[in-house]
Amino acid sequence: MISNFPFIAVIIFISLGIYTLLFKKNLIKIAIGLCLIENGANLFLIALGYKKEAVAPIYTLAPAGQAMVLPTPQALTLTSIVIGLATTALVLSVAMMVYKHYGTLDTDEVRRLRG
Amino acid sequence: MNLSNHLPILIIALPLLTAFIIPLIGKINKKAPGIFATLTLGISLIFTILVAVKVMTAGAQVYVFGAKSTALTLPSGLQFPIRIIFEIDAMSIFMGLITAIVSFLGALYSLAFIEKEGGLDKYYSLLLLLTVGMFGMELTGDIFNFFVFLEIASIASVALISFRGPQAGEPAEAGFKYMVVSSISALIVLFAIGIFYGQYDVLNFAALAKLIRYSQLDKIALALMVPVLAMKAGAVPMHMWTPDAYSEAPAPITMILVAASQASLYALFRVTFSLYNIQLDTLTVGWIIIVFGLLSMFIGVTMAIIQKDIKRLMAYHAISQTGYMLLGVGVGLAVLNDPVALPKYGLTAMEGGIFHIMNHALYKGLLFLTAGALFYRTGTRDLNSMGGLAHSMKYTTIFFIIGAAAIAGLPPFNGFASKLLIYESVYRFNPLLSIIAMVVSILTLASFVKVFHSAFLGPKLPCFKEVQEVPRSMIFAMAVLSCIIIFFGLFPDVIVKNLVHPAAMSLIEQSKYSAIILGGR
Helix, strand or coil, X not given: CHHHHHHHHHHHHHHHHHHHXXXXXXXXXXXXHHHHHHHHHHHHHHHHCCCCCXXXXXXXXXXXXXXXXXXXXXXXXHHHHHHHHHHHHHHHHHHHHHHHHHCCCECCCCCCCCC | CCHHHHHHHHHHHHHHHHHHHHHHHHHHCCCHHHHHHHHHHHHHHHHHHHHHHHHHHHCCEEEECCCCCCCCCCHHHCCCCCCCEEEECXXXXXXXXXXXXXXXXXXXXXXXXXXXXXCHHHHHHHHHHHHHHHHHHHHECEHHHHHHHHHHHHHHXXXXXXXXXXXXXXXXXXXXXXXXXXXXXXXXXXXXHHHHHHHHCCCEHHHHHHHCCCCHHHHHHHHHHHHHHHHHCCCCCCCCHHHHHHHHCCHHHHHHHHHHHHHHHHHHHHHHHHHHHHHCCHXXXXXXXXXXXXXXXXXXXXXXXXXXXXXXXXXXXHHHHHHHHHHHHHHHHHCCCCCCHHHHHHHHHHHHHHHHXXXXXXXXXXXXXXXXXXXXXXXXXXXXXXXXXXXCCHHXXXXXXXXXXXXXXXXXXXXXHHHHHHHHHHHHHCHHHHHHHHHHHHHHHHHHHHHHHHHHCCCCCHHHCCCCCCCHHHHHHHHHHHHHHHHHHHCHHHHHHHHHHHHHHHHHCHHHHHHHHHCCC
């Protein structure tokens, strides 16, 4: 049971993120929602590779006979974190541009494009 | 070292490298980045054509990263591939050709179109990155690699959509919407990748296709991936970003964005056909795709008729045309398990749908470029304030007529060829679908007649007295597209036989797709 906790956390992260995207009207909060989903996906990948009482997968430094966690999900997660950084930076800079022109971050008022 | 073995990676590596050199070149000369980017994409186009010829003659190509030989997919007798592999079959290279043509012409058109604006070096390096992302999505055989390229393409395209953001609010708004949509799709794809990796310990499409057991988790992964990829492709009901993003991006970028949405569409087909294929309840999923397609067709075209902004109108048509592709391929998927119906009309429907992808990229690209030409000279996208432009912009008028006739499916242009394939085959599946498709086509024609009338016909307006024909690089890009459109319209059988049929076959034959990497079974 306790080994399932990370996956429950994943579900909580992602559902909170989707809730934020759907119901919050502030652009910065939407950016935070994206971050939450991203963290959920990253945690999911890391939790997949976890093994009880295993050490970090540094081959040359691990004691002999000691089990190591799976390194591939960690590599995947690292890539995804880097991509997430770029995404977040871009979302925030676009939100800044929106604020400069509209004077607000409220999605109800940032609505010149419609129809 | 035999360079021709490395062609698949050069298609991507060259623009990627140039993308990061361009800001340096921009410091030396202000005009150089554009020329440099266009040349790079031209060379990339040549490489793509060379690879396409190789795929057509010698069958699917693989490129293994970091292996002793580029064709060594299973080193030291392993049962599954461990390296990142590019797997280029007929469908991948078909999409790659579209990307190559469209991005080269987009860069060429940009030379004059974007000349007066600041930040040119950034513009061209983002354009190259967007191209790299699209090529990567289409050529890769590795699902995580696909995610990375998907993100590269989204980040580059968001920055390009909001390229005019510092001057006006709307591009930033459109960019924000697109960013949210594409981040969600990419993250959900990542989640699905996690589901696959947790079960099968492989990230390779081909190996996954062989190992997949269609468990409950796989169904969840499919249910996650199909909607988000359809959303990125701009199908109704997740189309809300399309008109905003397409209309606010600079015209050449819009043309490339159309191809980028189609790269997502390609991924959708790859997942449903090559990954799941007959293990799937094809009739149900086929009908889901057909219904998506019908809704896109109808809602897209009805929304287009009421638009006053020329690029927004065309963007709604892009949604509607995506519906045709989904319809054709959906019918193919619905009868995939039926040995009688598949060769009888299922294959033709798939060919029609796939051929329409290329045709759509060409004529919609041409139409967006003519809209860009009008904007370049008149400074407005509002159809009500345009008029009488045929007097002063003769070439643009001709190109617009060609594009409009092609999108409405009039012979002898390419839209007719692929739409006829779809009508014929879909009629034998379900006559009603075919009739709806024809009605949508008529509505498309109606709406383009309206655009033609209000923008080009009528007396010369006094406010557009100074308007002249657009610069040469823009005319050249539009002329090349028009020539390809007419060629495809006159000789559709050549294209269908050499490009489209192998592409459709490579989607249908799942075992062949995994056999390319894993050896014959």
